[in-house]
Amino acid sequence: MSAPSDSSDTSPELITVAQVLKTLASGIIQGEHGMMPWGSNYAYLVSVSDEEREVLAVYKPQRGERPLWDFPTGTLCYREVAAFVVSEALGWQIVPPTVLRGGPYGLGSVQFFVDHDPEINYFTPLPSEYRDQLQRFAAFDYIINNADRKGGHCLLDAQGHLWGIDHGISFHRAPKLRTVIWEFAGEPLPEAIMGDLHALRARLKSPDDPTMSTLSELLDEREVLAFRQRVERLLEQGCFPQPGPGPNYPWPPV
8 A cells, every 4th residue: 555654755565554554543643734624524634653653644533523413423433444444344445544543632533644636536537547446436335325425535646546535424224325426327346346245245244254343343233234234235236326316416526
């Protein structure tokens, strides 16, 4: 993955996901660089360092979450981490490394900051070579029931990899998929995506795999069940989801 070894070095392949997670989870949050713009909830760009490295991260404190009528208060940070867990279980590297931990303003999610060009997003538009990555986004957003896939939530790093951010309003039990990525609707799922989903289903059924136990710590029992059912449903249908009867696009779209 692309990750900085210090605050000024953003060369690729310097550290692994496991190393980033270690720093995010146990490092010292020692530098706050201001609040991230445009978000509905409090989010801070911070430096996290341990004895081996320093990384930039986005810290979203639980107590800075705006109450929502349809999501339990104080759960958005848990859902951010759950999205990373699913992304890793699939092997898709959609969600940057994310942990749940204490910080300057209490418990919150801490996510590796992806160095990217803010002028580039889903609506730029992206070249056709990113079709495979966007297809994984579309399948991923369905199974996590992402209610807020804006165009600006797709970040392109310097190595040409697409990352997805802002998954705090995901994993609801009721259908709430709202996304700007509908160009694949109704198309058959590629074999590679089907294979990864079959592997995920097997992991969810394995008593020795940590994915289910971790999700059960982050989400309630009914949300985990609904997630498993969406995985099964997508495999049964074998095609990308179609827009439903309710709101299908987030607002604003960027």
